[in-house]
Amino acid sequence: MNFKHKYVFLFPGLFVLIGILIFPIIFVVRLSLSGWNSYNGLNFIGLENYVRLFTDDPRFWESFIRLSFLSVTTVTLQYVIGFALAHMVWKEIKFQRFFRVLFLIPMMTTPVIMTVIWRTFFHESLGPVNDLLQIFDVAPKWLTDPTLAKITVIIVEVWQWTPFMFLLLLAGLLSLPKEPFLAAAIDGASPIRKFIYVTFPLMAPISIGAIIIRLIEASKIMDTVYVLTSGGPGTSTETSSFYIFIKGLREFQMGYAASMSFTYLIIMIISLTVIAKVLTKLLLKE
């Protein structure tokens, strides 16, 4: 099928998007070539910002590595847990509707607000977690130990966004064709074999899509870090987007922040493309 009507379908959305974005994107590039900050206007300083970024800012690259660690870990956990949960409430189970709705809800909370709740939750002297853990005579430093603080960020992220995976994967499971399962049942395959050889391969395409989109979202991880730890202790939970936020809106080095964002964008596009390719190869066995 190929009619000229296709443009009528595609263009409204595409042009609205481009129309709204063309100016901002061009401006970001222009901004990244300027020293726009609290005392400078939109001057032109060439590639100075990029030179600074690539030669004199280890903090950005450290935050990038931290971001990669955090996003890959959280997305992996979200995927595994989300898949497990979806698989469990896929077939008949008691209170199925209740669980399905319940498991969706964390995603619907506003991160900046909900993380405040989490902060009180993990508060080392006023929060319930350590209060209850007193029974075992331990008091983990949820927010003040460099390693544990990362884990706390991961816990909160997993709580918030596992529902995203859960929903997509549950929807995927519910739309699977029945025939392969019948065939597997006739062959007398065990549940584990059935999962490995039937369910999982059938879910591969939807898995790839969900993982990629979650990686995009997880890479912007910021609210959680901001509210929970402000990147601390030290710089141990500082992520790229949070660092860009500090440079941009806190220190108001907008030009520099723009160059970081632009660099970040390029790196993300490249790495997401690579990740998508690798995942396709791994999961679809092409």
Next chain:
Amino acid sequence: MGKLYTFLKYFFITVWTVFVVAPFLWALTTSFKDFNSVNGGVTYIPWVDFEPNLEGWRVLIKSPAQGGVDIVEPYFNSLFVTCTASLVSIILGTLSAYALSRYTFKAGPIKNNDITFFFISQRIMPPIVLSIPFFLFLGAVNLLDSLFGLIVVYIVLLMPIAVWIMVDFFNKVPREIDETALIDGCNPYQAFYKVVLPNSIPGLIVAGMFCIIFGWIDFFFAFILTFTEVQLLPVKIVALNSSITPWWSLSASALVSVAPLIVVAFIVERYLSKGNLSGAIK
């Protein structure tokens, strides 16, 4: 084997349920606390551990002059902006997604997948930096601090999600259905809205839900692009977070702000239960 699996299943579900519910329960009790019952040691149960009061909730409807935040108007603003932007995004996104799923486009090296990725990639850029150009852009067209301006920006935020989900969805709807409609005398537009659309409701529901969620929870653009005329819920609630953290009213607001979306969750679940999500057509 089966027994062990069932046991593990229920065990895991229980653990996860506790994990999901815990912060909400904590928010619920905290919402009835005051300064002393938060800061004087950990307390759990109202009347037993601490004397509950409704101040945390009252703050949400009191005027700022009385020390409240008055979220009523922002609540409706948020609903309006979120729903309108979601609706527009879904309409435009669905049309584009349909085109990308059904037709082939080629402009030089750019093909369908690249256009789809272009849509999705709009979500990669960190919002911090984009907010400044958006500010200038909306300023230039005189849309700052207006509902319409926010809707325009949210469309950029939400349309990629709609396109992504709908392309995926349409790819699973056999194209022979559209072809049959054409053969049966529908022009492409009629085929789209008489045949394809009615069969895409599950996809539209999921896409709509994601749009509503991502619109509802956005803080950053709402924060930068509004001043006094228009206030959205998250901005208003975050404005509570002053140097004396009012954990009680933040807790209450967290519960209030998630409430309308629970309705959305029920709608989505209904469609899930029907089992016809994600294009189960053949």
Next chain:
Amino acid sequence: MKIIKTCLSAMISGVLIFSPAFADKWSDQFPHIKATGDISGDCSYEKISKKNYKGKTLKINTHAVPVIGQPTALHAEQFSKLTGATVDVTHTPAGDLYAKAMVPFKAGQSPYDIVFGFSNFINDWRQYLAPVPKKYMNTKEMKDVTKSHVGVSSWDGTMYQYPVDGDRHYLKYRKDVIDNPEMQKKYKADTGKELKVPTTWKEYGEMAKYFNGWDWDGDGEKEYGSAEVMKKDDLMFAAFFSRSVAYAKNPRTPGGFFFDLETMKPNINNPGFVEALTDWVEATKYVPPGGINFGLGDEIGSFGGGQTLFSFSWDDAFIAAMQDDSPIKNKVGTAPLPGADKVWNRVSGKWDNKYNQAPYIVWGWAVGVAKKSKVQEMAFDYLCFFSNGANHQADLAIGNFGVNPFKNSDFDPNLYIDTMGWDADIAKSYTKTLKDMEKSKNRVFPLRVRGVFEFTSAVATGTSKALAGQLSPQEALDEVAKEWEAIVKRVGKSAVQEDYAVGVKMEDNKL
């Protein structure tokens, strides 16, 4: 000045004695000022009610409710009733106030007529703000503002920020422990030292450590030594400077606390600052669990909730502790920031082994009127009204309003004894503490050079790495110094120097 003060106290005692009888037409209408009634002045209720701003709109961006946000909204409501103006108020979290106003400023817009912020925003904002007109400089209310707060609100003699609040860092302690003879005996027995209000950071540290981790007030909960802002956010650097002034602000070496004004070489990594940071790293051992992730809100909750022995920084924690429903009301005391037995002399390159103490007139709430505002007169009228006698006194009396003393007339202990029910000796030590800071000749003012947030953010990052144990104090501050030098280079040495000179002039008592 004295006359006003006498008048005031007379009036307040009047209120106390004849309270039910006291009423004027304004306090009937505005219960907020029922304690005093309208107080005559150039922006009193009476005067402002003569203005007619019907049909005009005033747009204000202020801090979140209640701290400063609530009085803003409240006075806006009153102002609107008096003048017929429409006043729109938005509330923004502290950390975002700067950007919220700066983004439109840079874009050449001024969506707000009045913007609230911190006093150290002044250098970045002043080009977008209208100077306070002479008319308001000469009001009765303005004449009452202390010299240092006029200084904080002004840039090189021109006032850009309308004084509505006064802030400084000082020490807060648990009176019921420090003044308790039994505790004093116990402390003496265990450590061989006197238990008293600490005058040096070392004493502060020793006491905090001793009183860390056990239940010394018998409420069934463990208590801890000190609550401090250690979270790597926008306020952390201020806590560090509070701890540094004793070691690094040497009255014998004028010409710059943060930089050597001559060379613009950062002082930040000199032994004075390193000593302060070493103390601070030590302090992580006597803060409550999670203490190194405490922001200001946590500090207020922790000390104000009775969890710690000490705290320093802004007024709020003290005010919270002194609230009516607080379990430790009237059990807390105030004192100047601790000092040190030695102070670094950057000229001689040696320690001066002399006791040194210096107040840190840290930034507080500040507010300005946008240059592009079309309703400047109304805006200044509003601000003048905001801080008129009646409103200011009523605001002071409400702890979480965040309005703190900045007028000479505020240093009257009766104000706090009468309206807020403070114990007399607490109120006296409070006002004395504040007043003494005004008198001190060895003060530090906030850094107010251009790009100030680049500098303070570097300090926060560096010190927070030290607190987290990622770097030693010396390494951390060397890193900060390196960063500062880079910023100076980027911004332009002479530009920073020019800005900094204004602050140094104040510090060196030349302005």
Next chain:
Amino acid sequence: MNLVGENLSYKLTEELQLRKISFNFEKGKLYTILGRTLSGKTTLLKTIAGLLMPDSGSIRFEDKNFLEIPVWKRNIAMVYQQFINYPHLNVFENIAFPLKQRGLDPQKINDEVFKSLKLVGLEGYEKRKIQELSGGQQQRVSVARSLVKNAKILLLDEPLVNLDYKLREQLREEFKNIFVNGLSEESIVIFSTTDPREAMELNGEVIVLDEGRVLQVGAAKEIFENPKDLKVAAISNDPPMNILKADLGSNKIKFEDIEIDIPDHLSKLKDKHFNFGIRASDIELNDNGFEFEVELAEISGSETLLHLTRGNLKIITSIEEVMDFKIRDKVKINFKSNRAYAFDEVGNLASSPFRGSNV
């Protein structure tokens, strides 16, 4: 007035799907497009329907340039091998859909729908949802929908292939009646299939398609009796015709170590080397025949297919009864050589039992 296609070519990505195809379809006739999977059948049907635009060539119908008419105005009907219906509509609404689209009045629609429901034997199902029907019923609905339009061109793209064996047999019979007898003189029916038997049974004009080319056009009987070349022979027989490299000796045909007598119709062959073709059904079990070894035995319906080997020879034979063979059993067979074909070395038909040597 005919549906005439000339030199139609269509390219998808780099691969040609149709290579210069021409045809001339007359009204009132049934055409069968026979070809293997991916031979271009569906592409051709979609091109006729207007769903694909050929890269070159032309289609004319009723003296109009058909390519200029968009699909939705062509008045055609199409049935897919997948059972395509509108899942959001019930049976009645599905069948009524094209009529509503034409704007007919409700009474007329009602009559027409019930007429075609009856034709496909689905009376009483009109309120059912599509998902509640079996595969065969779903396909009946889509056939009914295509019939109800009374379209001038009816395209059926392997409508039976996704049904099970029994149902296929039954529907094939019914369809034949419907298409051959139930259609007006004005209609052209084009039926595509991979199954030669289906083509034979439908007994219309057959177009043999392979790799986007038309190999042979002719009546079903003609294609069966005189396949133009080896390819047609392969496509039009199921199981495919056995082709053995043979030499013509004096009075004997030799392949490998087997020698059989030359039947009359092969006696005039010119070439010494040729391809000996014999259908599986023309090989019979015979105790006096040649011994082969069973490599594989499969039972299909009421017949048994035997894959046999002897040295380098591999042949398939079908036996009209269900028999139980084991692998490596020895069987003896005989070739009904009077039903054998000869193809020259290039592959063209040299001689058939029905036509003799074509020289």
